[in-house]
Amino acid sequence: MTDPQITLYRLQACPYCERVVRTLGEFGLEYRSRYVEPMHSERNVVKRVSGARSVPAIVDHETGVTMSESANIVEYLTGTYGAAAGETGTGEAAADGGV
Numbered sequence: 526m527t528d529p530q531i532t533l534y535r536l537q538a539c540p541y542c543e544r545v546v547r548t549l550g551e552f553g554l555e556y557r558s559r560y561v562e563p564m565h566s567e568r569n570v571v572k573r574v575s576g577a578r579s580v581p582a583i584v585d586h587e588t589g590v591t592m593s594e595s596a597n598i599v600e601y602l603t604g605t606y607g608a609a610a611g612e613t614g615t616g617e618a619a620a621d622g623g624v
């Protein structure tokens with residue numbers, strides 16, 4: 526059995542996290558949820574991984590990408606795994622902010 530490709534750091538009833546969960550589901554991506562401490566000051570695990578205590582945060586073990594901020598995560602997942610990703614190449618537009 527292989528480990529899921531993505532680890533999602535999340536919190537129960539966090540709408541930003543749910544947005545990422547929906548996107549992961551949309552693209553059929555396998556992920557493992559790691560629930561962080563509700564107390565912000567105690568979220569050392571996610572802080573170590575992403576540099577921030579806020580959730581959601583993801584680690585994509587396939588690409589080596591780690592990031593937080595739901596909008597950035599959704600953009601990354603869409604650019605990398607969305608329907609258009611195969612057509613345009615590698616989702617570079619999303620990765621560099623489309624500049």
Ligand SMILES: N[C@@H](CCC(=O)N[C@@H](CS)C(=O)NCC(=O)O)C(=O)O
Nearest residue numbers: 539540541578579580581594595596
């Ligand atoms: N702008 C962030 C907001 C995320 C957010 O507010 N998450 C809450 C939990 S629902 C949190 O971790 N707050 C603590 C913090 O932002 O440091 C995003 O879209 O991901």
